[in-house]
Amino acid sequence: MSVRTSHRGRLLLALTTALTGVVAVASPAVADPGGTPVPAAPLAAAFDTAAARYDVPRDLLVALGYAESRLDMHASAPSAAGGYGLMHLANNPGVRTLDEAAALTRLSPGALRTAPAANVLGAAAVLRSYADQAGLSATARDDVNGWYAALARYGGAHDPSVARLYADTVYDLLRVGFTSARGETVVGRPVAPRRGGLERAAVLGGVGTLSTDYGPAAWAPASTSNYTVASRPGSHPVNRIVIHMTQGAYAGAISWFQNPAAKASAHYTFRSSDGAVTQSVREKDIAWHAGNWTYNTESIGIEHEGYVDNAAWFTDAMYRASAALTRSLATKYGIPKDRAHIIGHREVPGATHTDPGPNWNWTYYLQLVNGITGIGSGTVNTESANLNVRSGPGASYPVVGSVADGATAAIYCQAVGSAVTGPYGTTAIWNRIGTNRYVSDAYLLTGYDGYIPNVPRC
The missing domain is CATH 2.30.30 (SH3 type barrels.)
Structure with a gap:
């Protein structure tokens, strides 16, 4: 037997559960072999409710959350770019999805930042508003391939290449499929996203502009407001490499470095899933990454996609790709391949950051840097x-x-x-x-x- 819930009832359910962060059963219960009703998991029910309320494809919402956070609230702490929750509702000078979600759902910013169900509901509301503004019809909303423009806008990137990178990441997850540590599963399926004007945008790491400093890297320059032009190593020795975590997603970090309000940058950023790398600041120039001017002037900063509190981001592909760059930099600049010269952000004097955190495997990384790279x-x-x-x-x-x-x-x-x-x-x-x-x-x-x-x- 199933129970049908009225539109008003579903809305009240969504609002109540979003505010409390506890999700009641929002979809029919499933019976176990003994016949006892088993309620939907809280996170699954949150996606069910948000998708139904705003008519957004459920798997698209899940893939977006997985790309942004691996479906982790990270204790409601903000990302480096000021994004909150598993859907990364942002509040920074370039992206205001948190404020937009508050206006659309009439939920408080506090609830949207801290309650998982509210966070998912807010993201669905914002995506739907972008789809409406793009003229996506009710029929077209049923096709996941039609949401590309709304998704790219949600990411907040102004550079077309980075906007495409952001949206493509979500569609790649839909194509391949995944299961999160929270048990949320999306089964892979063929996708053919309608990219519109972004179809002509260069693909970072593909046919786009490549780095002249490091061959495997794509080039997506940071805003000139976020680094200092220099002529290193002539003006300053390069004697350290500083390891960071982005506290956010790959495309989001690259986009943040392009935001003049960030006042932060790194030379390189690595992607978790496959070790892809993008350069944002030339090695000769001084990136603003360490929070210490002397260390900035004398080091190369390398960011890694993910969060310090979630080991799921620390993939072998990312370790190996990053170590290959560090090995190359150490050889180029005569930097010893040891822990005194390859350090974490938290080891910089005066640092207020803890990255790369306890999940970073320094033993493994330094072996890779020193050429012990066999599989x-x-x-x-x-x-x-x-x-x-x-x-x-x-x-x-x-x-x-x-x-x-x-x-x-x-x-x-x-x-x-x-x-x-x-x-x-x-x-x-x-x-x-x-x-x-x-x-x-x-x-x-x-x-x-x-x-x-x-x-x-x-």
Whole structure:
């Protein structure tokens, strides 16, 4: 039996749950095998409610939130660009989606900043208003491919290349699919976004302008209000590399550096998903990244997409791509490849920031910088069942998935954990086969008894 809720009832539900941050059942309950009604998960219900209230494709909303925050509220702390919550409702001189959401939903800015359901509702309201202003009809709203312009506008970038990068990121997630740590799943599907005028915009990292300092990097210059023109290393030695986290999404960080009000920039920014890199300030110039003028003048600043409190952003692809740049910079400028010269933002004298935070693996990163860059492989052998994948190097860590018997696994690094006995004996070695995904070496045939040569230690 299902219960039909009136339009007014749904609106009251949305408003009530948004203000409290606790979402009641907003979609029909699902029965478990015993017949007991199981309510929708709070976050799932929040997306159900917002999508229905504002007639926005539900999966588009989820993908937008995943691109911005991995669906994490981050304790309601603002991003570097002044964005709040899992949908990154922003309040900065260039983007006012928080204020727009407050006007459209009549919810308080405080609720929109701190309550997950309100945050999702606000983002849906803003997207719908942009779609209406773009002339998207009721019929066209059913097609996710028609929301490209509204999505690009939501990102707030003024540079067409960055606006396209922002919207393409969301559509790429829709195409590939994903499952968040909160259990929200979007199944991949074919997409053909209608980009309109942005179809002609250069693609960062594709056919767009490339960096003249570092070959793999795209070039998207920061506002001249956000860095100092110089002639380094002639005017200043370059003797450090400073590691940062963006406290926001990749495209958002690049766009923020282009906002004259930011008064901040970095030389390079890396993307979490695939290690793509964009340069915003030439190496000869002084980026405003360290919060200490002496350190600014003598260092290169490298940003990494993500938040310090969420390890899901710290991918092997990003580590390896960033380490390749750091290795290149260290060679170019004669910087020792050690922790005294490759430092975190939090280590800068007078720093008020904590990045890159406790989730950044300095051991792994410095090994990559120093050329220990091998990726091993192993064949799973359980003699029948699937092999559990755990979130850390030990049998006490939660199971986060499985791999089939006979499957081949790429090994990015190896760590010491709890001892396990399997087909290949008893060992305390665990192999990382993905971001926060470990399997015991006792079940992997790697061709080596113990550690694999040239594969880093985690």
